[in-house]
Amino acid sequence: MPFHKMKKIISLILAATPLLTFAQTEEFSVTGNAEAIFQYLNKDTLIGANQPAEKALLNSYMNVFMRYKNFKGGMRLESYLPRIQGYPNRFDGTGLGMRYVGYENDFVDVTLGSFYEQFGSGMILRTYEDRALGYDNFLDGLRIILRPKEGILLKGVYGKQRLSFEDGKIVHSQGIVRGADAELHLNSVLKPLKDKKLDVSVGASFVSKYQKDDRDDLILPENVGAYGGRLNMRYKMFTLDGEYIIREQDPSVDNGYIYNFGHAALINFGYSRKGLGITLSAKSVDNMSFRSDRNKQLQDVFINYLPALNKTHTYNLVATLYPYATQPLGEIAYQAEVLYTIKRKTKLGGKYGVTLNANYSCAYRPNQTNINPGDSSRVVYTTKPYDMSDSLYWQDINFSIYKKFSKNFNLKLNYFNITLNNDVAKVTGDAHGLIKSHIGVAEMGYKINRKHSLRAELQGLFVEKYHGQINDKGNWGTVILEYSISPKWFFSIMDQYNYGNPTPSKRIHYIYGSFGYIKESTRITIGYGRQRAGLFCVGGVCRFVPASNGLTVSFTQSF
Amino acid sequence: MKKVVFLFIGLVFSFSLSAQEHGAETKKIPSVQLKDMEGNPVNTAELGIDGPIIVSFWATWCSPCKRELNTIHELYPDWQDETGVTLVAVSIDDEKTKRGVPLYVNGKGWEYVVLMDPNGDFKRAMGVNNVPHTFLVDKEGNIVYSHNNFAPGDEEELYEHLLKVVGKE
Numbered sequence: 043m044p045f046h047k048m049k050k051i052i053s054l055i056l057a058a059t060p061l062l063t064f065a066q067t068e069e070f071s072v073t074g075n076a077e078a079i080f081q082y083l084n085k086d087t088l089i090g091a092n093q094p095a096e097k098a099l100l101n102s103y104m105n106v107f108m109r110y111k112n113f114k115g116g117m118r119l120e121s122y123l124p125r126i127q128g129y130p131n132r133f134d135g136t137g138l139g140m141r142y143v144g145y146e147n148d149f150v151d152v153t154l155g156s157f158y159e160q161f162g163s164g165m166i167l168r169t170y171e172d173r174a175l176g177y178d179n180f181l182d183g184l185r186i187i188l189r190p191k192e193g194i195l196l197k198g199v200y201g202k203q204r205l206s207f208e209d210g211k212i213v214h215s216q217g218i219v220r221g222a223d224a225e226l227h228l229n230s231v232l233k234p235l236k237d238k239k240l241d242v243s244v245g246a247s248f249v250s251k252y253q254k255d256d257r258d259d260l261i262l263p264e265n266v267g268a269y270g271g272r273l274n275m276r277y278k279m280f281t282l283d284g285e286y287i288i289r290e291q292d293p294s295v296d297n298g299y300i301y302n303f304g305h306a307a308l309i310n311f312g313y314s315r316k317g318l319g320i321t322l323s324a325k326s327v328d329n330m331s332f333r334s335d336r337n338k339q340l341q342d343v344f345i346n347y348l349p350a351l352n353k354t355h356t357y358n359l360v361a362t363l364y365p366y367a368t369q370p371l372g373e374i375a376y377q378a379e380v381l382y383t384i385k386r387k388t389k390l391g392g393k394y395g396v397t398l399n400a401n402y403s404c405a406y407r408p409n410q411t412n413i414n415p416g417d418s419s420r421v422v423y424t425t426k427p428y429d430m431s432d433s434l435y436w437q438d439i440n441f442s443i444y445k446k447f448s449k450n451f452n453l454k455l456n457y458f459n460i461t462l463n464n465d466v467a468k469v470t471g472d473a474h475g476l477i478k479s480h481i482g483v484a485e486m487g488y489k490i491n492r493k494h495s496l497r498a499e500l501q502g503l504f505v506e507k508y509h510g511q512i513n514d515k516g517n518w519g520t521v522i523l524e525y526s527i528s529p530k531w532f533f534s535i536m537d538q539y540n541y542g543n544p545t546p547s548k549r550i551h552y553i554y555g556s557f558g559y560i561k562e563s564t565r566i567t568i569g570y571g572r573q574r575a576g577l578f579c580v581g582g583v584c585r586f587v588p589a590s591n592g593l594t595v596s597f598t599q600s601f
Numbered sequence: 602m603k604k605v606v607f608l609f610i611g612l613v614f615s616f617s618l619s620a621q622e623h624g625a626e627t628k629k630i631p632s633v634q635l636k637d638m639e640g641n642p643v644n645t646a647e648l649g650i651d652g653p654i655i656v657s658f659w660a661t662w663c664s665p666c667k668r669e670l671n672t673i674h675e676l677y678p679d680w681q682d683e684t685g686v687t688l689v690a691v692s693i694d695d696e697k698t699k700r701g702v703p704l705y706v707n708g709k710g711w712e713y714v715v716l717m718d719p720n721g722d723f724k725r726a727m728g729v730n731n732v733p734h735t736f737l738v739d740k741e742g743n744i745v746y747s748h749n750n751f752a753p754g755d756e757e758e759l760y761e762h763l764l765k766v767v768g769k770e
Contacts, residue, residue, distance in 0.1 A: 071628065071629060071631065073628060073631060073726060073727060073728045074728045075728040075729065075730050077730050105725065105728065107631070107725070107726060107728070109631060109632075146632075151634075158720055158721065158722065158725075159720070160696075160719065160720040163696045164695070164696045164719075164720075165696075168696075168720065170695075170720055170721060171721070173730075227640075241639070241640070243640065274640060276639060276640065281703070310700050312700060312703055312704065314703045314704055314706075314707035314708065315707060316707055316710045317707070317708065317710055318707070318708060319703060319704030319705065319706075319707050319708035320704065321700045321701065321704050323700060347695075347696065349695070349696040349697035350697055351697075353662075353698075353701075354661070354662035354697065354698050355662075356662055356663070356664050379701065379704060381704050381705060381708030381709070382708060383708055383709060383710060394675075397708070397709065399708075487668075487753065489753045489754070492754055492757065493754045494754075495752060495753040495754060526752035526753070526754075527752070527754075528752045528753060528754025528755045528757070528758060529748060529750070529752065529754065529755045529758040532750075532752060558750070560748070560749060560750040562746065562747055562748055562749075563728075563734070563747045563748070563749050564749075565730075565749045565750060598730040598731065598749065599730075600727070600728040600729060600730060600734065600747065600749065601628075601728055
């Protein structure tokens with residue numbers, strides 16, 4: 043190589059070096075995470091746990107998100123070799139499960155590929171991933187977000203939803219989804235409202251899906267639209283939010299191919315100041331299952347998300363035996379919650395204060411008047427928003443009190459009264475009608491010294507008899523002990539005892555032990571034992587997890 | 602062609618050098634558009650906070666998260682005086698439980714900056730698998746420590762890292 047050429051190259055490299063050094067530190071970034079869950083399962087006929095042919099199962103994931111100046115890109119590789127228990131059984135193989143590229147500045151944000159989006163409260167459109175449920179309904183296509191002026195936000199989306207992951211590839215839903223959303227913060231946009239104490243924003247959404255008519259006997263609407271508006275107001279400590287969505291005729295497997303319109307309405311009121319919080323919510327839903335494929339059921343390809351109006355419980359017996367999810371075909375639901383902290387250094391509050399929490403939620407069947415019996419319109423009933431019948435789907439009344447007694451000891455007492463209509467919101471094959479349960483939980487924390495601490499939970503669930511017979515699986519008791527050594531180790535043991543089962547041979551102890559090691563953002567947990575079948579729910583979406591007996595190892599890493 | 606190859610090797614070389622120089626902890630807070638509890642827009646990369654920041658991902662349904670934030674709540678006035686730290690509590694509650702966030706935050710009297718991440722955009726961008734996940738960010742905006750758990754005593758470990766960040770150790 044001639045010297046002058048060499049020199050040129052060297053100078054090029056030298057010129058590029060500072061640029062790149064700068065890029066690495068200031069403008070180039072990579073973030074992401076990895077997760078792997080391994081199971082080795084034994085056969086356990088007593089609890090109905092099966093051993094899969096492969097004996098061992100493995101789910102693994104890695105997300106990588108990159109950013110360079112205004113450019114962004116990301117992907118998720120996922121792998122099911124084969125999938126762990128309770129996951130959709132069609133998931134299989136290794137490959138790209140999500141990927142996108144994009145460009146973003148203060149004015150525009152454009153994405154091509156997979157994206158997660160939510161319009162308003164999500165009742166018209168929400169795409170999201172919930173790994174724990176094996177749920178991912180992202181849209182694959184184009185999204186443009188514009189911020190033309192302070193207080194104005196415009197969004198447009200166009201794509202096909204992820205339905206499944208088979209043979210290492212994304213499988214899309216049949217239908218195409220199109221949508222637009224606009225949000226205005228009035229105090230920013232309208233001068234007279236600037237600096238007013240009343241803060242108002244309004245929004246409007248439109249979403250449409252297209253799917254070919256696949257029936258010979260019906261004339262199905264191929265384009266189905268949904269539209270609605272929302273209002274959010276804040277005045278000092280008060281907030282009032284509302285959203286109303288209408289969906290046009292969308293005959294589907296879910297609704298039995300009826301030609302009714304559907305609606306969803308949600309109103310939230312809130313008040314909070316230091317030491318006190320109050321919320322009241324009211325929801326009305328009718329014929330509002332909205333999927334990008336009219337033939338799908340269960341948790342597949344929902345375009346919208348209908349939040350269940352009840353508290354997300356965390357104690358094992360409360361959360362997984364009788365959970366509730368919104369009935370998309372129709373329900374009227376209410377919720378009220380109060381949280382109050384008695385000040386510290388008062389007679390009742392003691393040295394550290396006492397926290398009281400009360401929560402009430404209920405859901406009822408809407409009042410429907412049957413019309414057009416047997417004619418060809420297939421518009422089969424009329425109903426009005428918030429017009430409810432006295433047919434109960436769900437009711438939850440619960441209280442809790444938390445007190446820290448000393449630097450080393452705290453106690454939380456909880457009572458839950460849950461009624462679930464198993465004929466409508468079916469959670470078990472062993473029960474009839476209304477399941478009425480009372481659950482008590484005592485949780486104690488004891489700090490032994492600076493690094494060592496102990497936590498215990500005692501839980502009891504009591505099911506009322508149904509026509510003199512033990513309902514469902516009867517009563518349960520649970521004990522959990524957890525010992526942790528900060529910041530790296532924890533050990534826990536749980537015993538769930540179905541002592542009230544009507545069948546004596548099924549009065550079984552489900553014992554599960556686990557320990558974990560945490561180093562900064564790496565987390566490894568190993569567990570072994572019996573786990574009962576149950577409904578695992580996140581945000582009102584549930585998946586059934588069968589009973590199992592065996593080893594579970596999980597690994598997570600963030601970077 | 603050769604020239605291009607040389608240039609490429611040079612680039613990779615300088616790239617890896619600079620990467621080594623700065624180590625693994627040059628991760629910064631990515632830019633995501635969120636809203637605070639009052640509904641005001643917030644860009645996570647431009648929080649406008651002086652001093653170190655603790656970013657803690659939590660949810661109203663996550664007991665260890667609440668234990669962590671309630672534990673720090675009692676220590677927070679001292680931590681603020683000694684280190685000038687600001688805690689940013691990022692709620693990943695979705696529409697089902699989101700309305701419970703101001704109820705809990707105010708009911709407990711937290712004085713944190715609270716951001717709402719109802720569809721998990723910031724959670725994803727920060728590489729968070731599950732909550733609680735807490736990050737410590739130094740004055741220059743570098744993420745210097747993170748911890749994906751909470752057990753009593755972890756707050757003291759966090760505090761030691763915080764002291765290191767402000768050079769008080």
